[in-house]
Amino acid sequence: MHATTANQTSPALKISKLRKRFDGPEVVKGISFEIRAGEIFGLLGPNGAGKSTTINMIAGVTRIGGGRVEIFGLDNVRDYRLTRRLTGVMHQEIVIDNFFTIDRSLRIHSGYFGVDDDPAWRNMLIDRLGLRPHLGKVIIKLSGGLKRRMMIAKALIHKPKLLILDEPTAGVDVELRHSLWDFVREINNQGTSILLTTHYLEEAEQMCERIAIMNHGEILALEKTSSLLQRCGRRELVLQLKHPLASPPPELADLEPRLEGEGLILTLPVPQGAASGELLGRISSLGLQVAEIETRQPNLEDIFIEMTGLKNNGEGEA
Ligand SMILES: Nc1ncnc2c1ncn2[C@@H]1O[C@H](COP(=O)(O)OP(=O)(O)OP(=O)(O)O)[C@@H](O)[C@H]1O
Numbered sequence: 001m002h003a004t005t006a007n008q009t010s011p012a013l014k015i016s017k018l019r020k021r022f023d024g025p026e027v028v029k030g031i032s033f034e035i036r037a038g039e040i041f042g043l044l045g046p047n048g049a050g051k052s053t054t055i056n057m058i059a060g061v062t063r064i065g066g067g068r069v070e071i072f073g074l075d076n077v078r079d080y081r082l083t084r085r086l087t088g089v090m091h092q093e094i095v096i097d098n099f100f101t102i103d104r105s106l107r108i109h110s111g112y113f114g115v116d117d118d119p120a121w122r123n124m125l126i127d128r129l130g131l132r133p134h135l136g137k138v139i140i141k142l143s144g145g146l147k148r149r150m151m152i153a154k155a156l157i158h159k160p161k162l163l164i165l166d167e168p169t170a171g172v173d174v175e176l177r178h179s180l181w182d183f184v185r186e187i188n189n190q191g192t193s194i195l196l197t198t199h200y201l202e203e204a205e206q207m208c209e210r211i212a213i214m215n216h217g218e219i220l221a222l223e224k225t226s227s228l229l230q231r232c233g234r235r236e237l238v239l240q241l242k243h244p245l246a247s248p249p250p251e252l253a254d255l256e257p258r259l260e261g262e263g264l265i266l267t268l269p270v271p272q273g274a275a276s277g278e279l280l281g282r283i284s285s286l287g288l289q290v291a292e293i294e295t296r297q298p299n300l301e302d303i304f305i306e307m308t309g310l311k312n313n314g315e316g317e318a
Pocket residue numbers: 022023027045046047048049050051052053054
């Protein structure tokens with residue numbers, strides 16, 4: 001028998017051994033992960049990693065090649081009517097009702113999911129996303145930033161419990177990006193679970209509780225953002241010296257120091273679990289004259305490059 005309601009105790013999303021092949025080799029190779037109810041989860045990876053294909057299978061836009069997708073405990077093939085209603089998706093490119101005005105599109109869109117239009121909710125989205133002055137504009141003519149805001153409103157119009165955002169802030173300016181992040185956090189605080197793909201690693205670092213890094217159709221890492229940063233990236237102490245050194249001090253050889261900037265910049269990776277204070281003690285005992293000290297924290301970009309071997313420039317050309 002088919003399920004009739006979402007199971008509130010189930011994960012918001014559970015993907016099991018999901019696979020996809022188009023004409024050539026497999027582009028999603030049996031991946032599994034879960035998103036807890038209430039979580040903001042980031043799926044990161046360079047171009048062609050298989051993120052959009054994964055999202056499209058979750059959303060039911062692309063046929064699943066193997067494995068299964070459950071949304072709040074419901075199978076997205078067998079119970080697709082319910083799972084579609086529970087899920088709001090902002091795709092990268094797919095835009096329907098291009099020739100409607102923003103107003104018309106938002107008024108009718110929840111009907112596609114069998115959900116009645118709720119004017120209070122619709123007006124909240126219109127105001128929070130700054131769409132009010134643009135309601136009469138036709139979607140195909142909107143600027144990039146406005147189109148993104150409209151697409152987020154549309155993804156949320158039927159009050160989904162799982163919101164999927166595929167590159168929500170690609171190509172929008174910094175100010176709008178930050179205000180969209182605030183809005184997404186607010187929606188999350190109200191109880192909506194969120195799956196986000198992004199090329200902006202700062203976005204993932206700030207927004208996501210857990211992150212999966214995907215490349216060539218496989219998940220390379222999946223863990224809490226904080227522990228990923230701690231495990232993969234090493235904190236470094238950067239000393240700007242008053243007098244140049246010819247070589248790194250042999251007393252610090254165990255730390256594998258690097259000497260740069262014509263002998264004036266000494267960088268010391270801080271070992272796991274060590275306090276910067278201990279290192280400073282060792283440095284001062286050497287009698288080095290230090291002009292400035294700074295600590296460099298690892299960021300997601302370092303980890304991303306290490307895992308995928310690719311540099312990310314933040315504009316989608318990883
Ligand atoms: N409809 C399709 N037909 C054939 N191949 C496809 C189709 N859609 C995607 N692919 C291929 O699947 C692979 C994964 O693409 P996908 O768009 O899922 O990657 P992505 O991680 O989302 O990348 P991007 O960040 O560029 O969107 C690519 O090699 C792509 O060419």
